[in-house]
Amino acid sequence: MLKTVDELRRAAVEIRKNLLELCSVQVIHIGGDLSVADIMTVLWQYQMKYNPNDVNDENRDRFVLSKGHASAVTSFCQAAIGCFSKDDVIREYATDEGRFSMHSCNLVNPYVEVSTGSLGHGFPVACGMAAALKHKGNTENRVYAVMGDGEQSEGSVWEAAMNAVRYKLGNLVAIVDFNGLEADGRIEDVTALGDIAEKYRVFGFNVLEFDGNDIAKIKEAFDSLPPADSDVPTVFICHTTKGKGVDFMENQARWHAGKITKEQYEECCKILEETL
Amino acid sequence: MSVALNDEKYFLRDIIGNYMYDLGVKNDKVMLVNADLMGTCRNRKFAEEFPDRAFNVGIAEQNMVSFAAGLAHEGYIPYAFSMAPFLTMRACEQCRTDVAYANLNVRMMGTYAGLSGGISGATHWSIEDVAIMAAMPNVTVVEVSEPNQAVQIMDQSLDFKGPMYIRSSVEPVFKLYDDDYKHKIGKASIVKEGSDGAIICSGVVVKYALEAANALKADYGKDIRVVDMHTIKPVDREAVVSAAQTGNLIVAQDHNIYGGLGSIVATVLAEEGCVTKFKNIGISDVFVAMAHAPYLYGKFGYDAKGLYNSMKDMLGVK
Numbered sequence: 153m154l155k156t157v158d159e160l161r162r163a164a165v166e167i168r169k170n171l172l173e174l175c176s177v178q179v180i181h182i183g184g185d186l187s188v189a190d191i192m193t194v195l196w197q198y199q200m201k202y203n204p205n206d207v208n209d210e211n212r213d214r215f216v217l218s219k220g221h222a223s224a225v226t227s228f229c230q231a232a233i234g235c236f237s238k239d240d241v242i243r244e245y246a247t248d249e250g251r252f253s254m255h256s257c258n259l260v261n262p263y264v265e266v267s268t269g270s271l272g273h274g275f276p277v278a279c280g281m282a283a284a285l286k287h288k289g290n291t292e293n294r295v296y297a298v299m300g301d302g303e304q305s306e307g308s309v310w311e312a313a314m315n316a317v318r319y320k321l322g323n324l325v326a327i328v329d330f331n332g333l334e335a336d337g338r339i340e341d342v343t344a345l346g347d348i349a350e351k352y353r354v355f356g357f358n359v360l361e362f363d364g365n366d367i368a369k370i371k372e373a374f375d376s377l378p379p380a381d382s383d384v385p386t387v388f389i390c391h392t393t394k395g396k397g398v399d400f401m402e403n404q405a406r407w408h409a410g411k412i413t414k415e416q417y418e419e420c421c422k423i424l425e426e427t428l
Numbered sequence: 429m430s431v432a433l434n435d436e437k438y439f440l441r442d443i444i445g446n447y448m449y450d451l452g453v454k455n456d457k458v459m460l461v462n463a464d465l466m467g468t469c470r471n472r473k474f475a476e477e478f479p480d481r482a483f484n485v486g487i488a489e490q491n492m493v494s495f496a497a498g499l500a501h502e503g504y505i506p507y508a509f510s511m512a513p514f515l516t517m518r519a520c521e522q523c524r525t526d527v528a529y530a531n532l533n534v535r536m537m538g539t540y541a542g543l544s545g546g547i548s549g550a551t552h553w554s555i556e557d558v559a560i561m562a563a564m565p566n567v568t569v570v571e572v573s574e575p576n577q578a579v580q581i582m583d584q585s586l587d588f589k590g591p592m593y594i595r596s597s598v599e600p601v602f603k604l605y606d607d608d609y610k611h612k613i614g615k616a617s618i619v620k621e622g623s624d625g626a627i628i629c630s631g632v633v634v635k636y637a638l639e640a641a642n643a644l645k646a647d648y649g650k651d652i653r654v655v656d657m658h659t660i661k662p663v664d665r666e667a668v669v670s671a672a673q674t675g676n677l678i679v680a681q682d683h684n685i686y687g688g689l690g691s692i693v694a695t696v697l698a699e700e701g702c703v704t705k706f707k708n709i710g711i712s713d714v715f716v717a718m719a720h721a722p723y724l725y726g727k728f729g730y731d732a733k734g735l736y737n738s739m740k741d742m743l744g745v746k
Binding site: 258265266267269270272273276277278279280281282283284285287288307308311312314315318319 | 459480481483485486488490491494495496497498499500501502503504506521522525526529530
């Protein structure tokens with residue numbers, strides 16, 4: 153596990169380079185992978201208690217990728233802690249007998265806690281898992297659920313939000329990757345999502361809102377989490393940039409999914425290195 | 429027509445809902461999830477006795493099923509209760525993606541099966557649920573017909589691997605078997621033997637089939653077998669083939685004729701090369717206005733009189 157902001161910044165650059173390498177051989181959901189890459193890096197390489205050698209360890213933190221299309225960044229984050237290798241992901245991604253796909257699938261990859269893809273499912277399932285942990289008397293571990301901002305349009309998200317407060321799931325941490333874009337364009341043009349932080353606040357959540365591409369801010373947010381056995385669920389509203397780190401992808405809805413050339417990959421890596 | 433049955437009424441939701449308490453005593457992994465129909469589903473005793481194992485998620489069936497999936501991921505055996513239409517249609521994708529895809533030990537418990545919602549109207553009927561749930565890989569589909577069978581299936585559900593959908597009627601049912609009859613998930617129960625014809629059915633229809641068979645015996649001396657196919661998927665193929673050997677086969681269901689027990693049995697008949705007369709009786713692919721359930725069963729021909737007449741015609745007796 154990593155400790156310092158500098159180490160984590162470097163790790164996030166590595167994750168982005170992994171993503172772009174894969175993106176040079178396959179179409180991936182690169183925009184949303186890049187927006188959430190910093191959050192995922194801190195989550196997997198700093199915050200979560202997770203033993204890559206025992207996926208059923210009772211004393212693990214649970215991770216549910218509610219925005220199931222961010223499967224590539226999840227796989228690279230899991231590779232970074234030794235679940236498998238980065239090259240496994242690049243070699244097997246979206247291949248017929250491969251373990252890694254456009255949306256995370258537990259049938260072939262045991263490190264996928266919950267198979268997801270259709271939006272508005274992972275978060276409610278995570279609530280059930282959090283309730284189960286409480287019932288087991290597990291006061292140490294948490295359930296992390298990463299959602300998209302467009303995903304907030306799904307009614308099931310708000311059904312689950314009410315339920316999480318009702319059942320005092322203080323071990324639940326919802327993370328919203330608020331990159332401002334969904335498949336058909338800008339969030340505010342597609343739906344009146346409004347003040348998402350205020351919405352969760354009135355539902356009864358402990359709400360933290362910050363720049364989700366700022367490693368220091370992300371680390372600070374995780375450090376400030378109330379104990380897992382507290383009574384109030386937490387949500388992070390992470391303001392991010394879709395396509396973050398690659399200038400021609402940033403804030404471009406058309407880079408929701410796509411592929412780049414080898415030359416673009418190499419150029420992007422250079423630029424990413426220079427940010428360090 | 430003669431009816432030769434004990435006429436004491438039982439209600440499956442009372443039996444199943446109250447028996448949840450017994451399951452809770454037998455197995456501490458049993459949990460109960462409901463969406464504001466604790467009373468309707470008779471879940472209150474469990475909730476009062478095991479408050480830390482009972483969850484009421486409010487009127488949010490999607491969330492109920494996903495939440496149950498989360499509990500099952502952590503090793504619990506959640507029973508998620510609602511009216512069958514809301515469970516299988518409002519929460520259809522949750523049943524499929526969160527429960528069936530993950531092959532979890534969730535028990536999806538649907539009351540108000542078929543037209544039993546009666547005067548509540550079509551919003552509260554469940555005439556598509558068997559087709560929907562049987563189409564989901566991994567899901568075992570069961571419909572219970574009477575009190576003793578319901579309890580035995582509930583007991584077996586404790587150790588059963590994978591998701592189960594258990595539908596049940598809110599219409600009254602009657603005891604159809606001796607107390608020592610052994611029901612087994614996946615194996616049809618035989619209510620009455622017979623070789624002149626057979627009626628394959630499930631749930632509330634079984635009683636009507638038995639009444640029709642008894643009347644045909646009294647009126648014409650015909651022995652009609654009544655096959656209670658409580659496990660609709662996977663269907664008991666052997667029982668289907670054997671019933672077809674009578675040459676006169678009716679399937680009757682409290683469900684649309686498309687995708688229900690009739691469709692499933694017909695596939696077996698074709699695959700096994702069975703040669704028999706065959707009639708598929710159920711809701712004839714229409715929506716109709718509300719009415720009391722027994723009236724509707726008569727309208728669609730799967731009450732005792734309707735089944736009697738269909739089998740009489742098939743047998744060619746006058």
